[in-house]
Amino acid sequence: MFLYNGNNMDNTGERREEVCLWEAMRGGEREALETLFRRYYSPLYDYGINLVANANNVKDAIQELFLKLWRDRASLSTPRSIKAYLLVSIRRILMDGKKRKRKRYQRNRKYIEDAFSRVFTKEDLIVRREIEEGKRERLVQAINQLSNRQKETLFLRYYHGLTNREIAKIMNINYQSVKNNLYRALKNVRGIMESIPNSV
Amino acid sequence: MAEYEQEIEELLTDDSFIRWIEGRASEVEAAVWERWLENDPARKQLVEESKLLHRSMAFSRNRRSEVELELDRLKERMGREKKAAENGIRSRRISRDRTYPGMAAALIIMLVAVMGVLSLSYPGLYTSEPTARSVSKFITQKTQNGQQKKLTLSDGSTITLNSNSSLKYPSTRTGGDLEVWLDGEAYFDVAHKTGAKARSFTVHIPGGQVRVLGTTFNVNTYEEAAEVVLVKGKVKLEKKNRQGRDVDSHVMEPGELSRISELREGISSQRVDAERYTSWTRGKMIFDRTPLHEVAERVEHIYGVEFPLPGQELKQIRISGSLPIHNLEVFLNTIENMLNRTVVNRNGRIILGKEK
Numbered sequence: 015m016f017l018y019n020g021n022n023m024d025n026t027g028e029r030r031e032e033v034c035l036w037e038a039m040r041g042g043e044r045e046a047l048e049t050l051f052r053r054y055y056s057p058l059y060d061y062g063i064n065l066v067a068n069a070n071n072v073k074d075a076i077q078e079l080f081l082k083l084w085r086d087r088a089s090l091s092t093p094r095s096i097k098a099y100l101l102v103s104i105r106r107i108l109m110d111g112k113k114r115k116r117k118r119y120q121r122n123r124k125y126i127e128d129a130f131s132r133v134f135t136k137e138d139l140i141v142r143r144e145i146e147e148g149k150r151e152r153l154v155q156a157i158n159q160l161s162n163r164q165k166e167t168l169f170l171r172y173y174h175g176l177t178n179r180e181i182a183k184i185m186n187i188n189y190q191s192v193k194n195n196l197y198r199a200l201k202n203v204r205g206i207m208e209s210i211p212n213s214v
Numbered sequence: 215m216a217e218y219e220q221e222i223e224e225l226l227t228d229d230s231f232i233r234w235i236e237g238r239a240s241e242v243e244a245a246v247w248e249r250w251l252e253n254d255p256a257r258k259q260l261v262e263e264s265k266l267l268h269r270s271m272a273f274s275r276n277r278r279s280e281v282e283l284e285l286d287r288l289k290e291r292m293g294r295e296k297k298a299a300e301n302g303i304r305s306r307r308i309s310r311d312r313t314y315p316g317m318a319a320a321l322i323i324m325l326v327a328v329m330g331v332l333s334l335s336y337p338g339l340y341t342s343e344p345t346a347r348s349v350s351k352f353i354t355q356k357t358q359n360g361q362q363k364k365l366t367l368s369d370g371s372t373i374t375l376n377s378n379s380s381l382k383y384p385s386t387r388t389g390g391d392l393e394v395w396l397d398g399e400a401y402f403d404v405a406h407k408t409g410a411k412a413r414s415f416t417v418h419i420p421g422g423q424v425r426v427l428g429t430t431f432n433v434n435t436y437e438e439a440a441e442v443v444l445v446k447g448k449v450k451l452e453k454k455n456r457q458g459r460d461v462d463s464h465v466m467e468p469g470e471l472s473r474i475s476e477l478r479e480g481i482s483s484q485r486v487d488a489e490r491y492t493s494w495t496r497g498k499m500i501f502d503r504t505p506l507h508e509v510a511e512r513v514e515h516i517y518g519v520e521f522p523l524p525g526q527e528l529k530q531i532r533i534s535g536s537l538p539i540h541n542l543e544v545f546l547n548t549i550e551n552m553l554n555r556t557v558v559n560r561n562g563r564i565i566l567g568k569e570k
Contacts, residue, residue, distance in 0.1 A: 031503070044292075049502070052285065060275065077291065081291055081292065138274060200267070
């Protein structure tokens with residue numbers, strides 16, 4: 015039985031609550047692991063399904079990740095961002111699985127780096143009152159025209175709300191490359207949106 | 215002009231700028247950006263446009279419905295691994311195993327066992343001839359503190375009634391359609407009927423009604439505003455005024471929570487994690503960063519106690535975790551440890567003591 019006290023929901027309060035949860039998990043509290051699972055299952059799934067288009071593979075990878083966390087809990091340290099840590103881990107598990115399945119000559123870096131091949135639909139964007147229907151449609155079109163790496167950077171930034179440094183870690187590229195990816199992605203999105211007729 | 219356009223993208227690659235426009239920047243950080251803004255009036259427009267682009271890039275987040283099932287699979291794996299470790303064997307490989315569908319079945323049986331305090335069958339109730347509305351009588355099912363009841367309809371639909379709730383329905387059926395009146399909280403799993411068997415199912419609540427085709431949803435009228443959470447399918451909410459006329463209606467999507475209040479006009483809706491609102495049907499209360507005052511309200515309704523929280527600060531404490539629903543004692547002990555304060559149940563009034 016447990017409950018965690020996450021006072022003050024500003025950044026530091028949220029961080030403290032997560033650290034508390036993580037420490038409890040490391041200390042062997044199963045309920046803490048369950049709370050982490052409930053909290054991160056959906057975001058992990060939504061990221062993973064963009065990397066491999068197979069629901070069962072993603073579900074198995076999440077199982078493997080949490081089983082490994084539990085097994086190695088005593089030797090884990092507390093990451094700076096728990097979310098980023100879990101996302102890095104799920105990416106690694108999925109990519110390793112993919113690599114194993116490929117024939118040797120197909121195992122090149124490029125293939126792995128460009129895994130994020132999701133085609134977004136209008137429903138993937140939140141309906142906001144101030145953003146009208148037509149604009150949402152153009153935005154999705156624009157995002158889908160980006161390169162896979164630009165798409166992945168945008169997704170990590172805008173879906174998962176991560177910082178440049180966290181994204182760099184997850185995608186295993188350097189800080190400046192993240193900024194460049196993001197800059198080019200945003201520029202392309204704006205450019206494409208403006209070139210599609212029926213403007214605001 | 216071109217230079218100015220370039221700046222929007224540049225700003226949006228800056229973590230500090232993003233924290234600022236999202237209102238998460240520290241005071242020092244925000245002050246730097248505010249000074250930057252004041253130094254050039256043209257920057258105001260730039261910030262507005264950056265904000266708009268930033269906000270339109272909002273990907274929707276879905277709560278996956280299989281979370282609990284997958285969590286059970288994990289727990290089962292953890293259990294098996296523990297056993298294997300005790301026997302000196304370590305299983306390293308993880309693959310999708312065969313026991314998975316079997317486990318789901320076992321789970322469902324367990325849920326029924328947990329909830330099966332009372333099981334009713336309708337058929338007898340509705341076989342008598344149609345009578346005039348004026349003479350039709352009502353049956354009321356009630357639950358006490360900590361009690362739940364599960365009602366089964368002849369068509370396979372089920373209604374689970376939470377603690378301190380009542381459900382009224384006519385003892386004779388006037389037609390194919392079903393109508394019930396709810397006070398408190400209930401979870402509905404309505405069998406979908408089409409063709410000749412199609413019928414409407416309506417839940418009356420203060421200030422309106424919920425109209426249903428095959429679907430599962432949760433209705434809670436404990437507080438002043440009734441809350442409806444749709445798990446799957448489709449329901450239509452109809453808000454009525456005091457004269458019984460429809461004044462607003464809304465067709466809900468799965469994962470949506472809508473509120474109807476007698477005191478307010480219209481229906482309000484938001485997206486929620488439906489699992490959290492229906493976990494009581496599985497004997498659990500699940501909280502995820504839930505403010506303590508909401509937890510207290512929940513406990514008041516389920517156990518029929520009073521749980522006043524002195525002070526705003528206390529009310530806003532957030533808690534996460536899951537608790538069994540049938541044991542007030544365990545709950546109070548946990549709260550005591552968490553808040554590091556004494557917690558006493560004095561004749562149905564929960565008193566929080568000083569910090570230890």
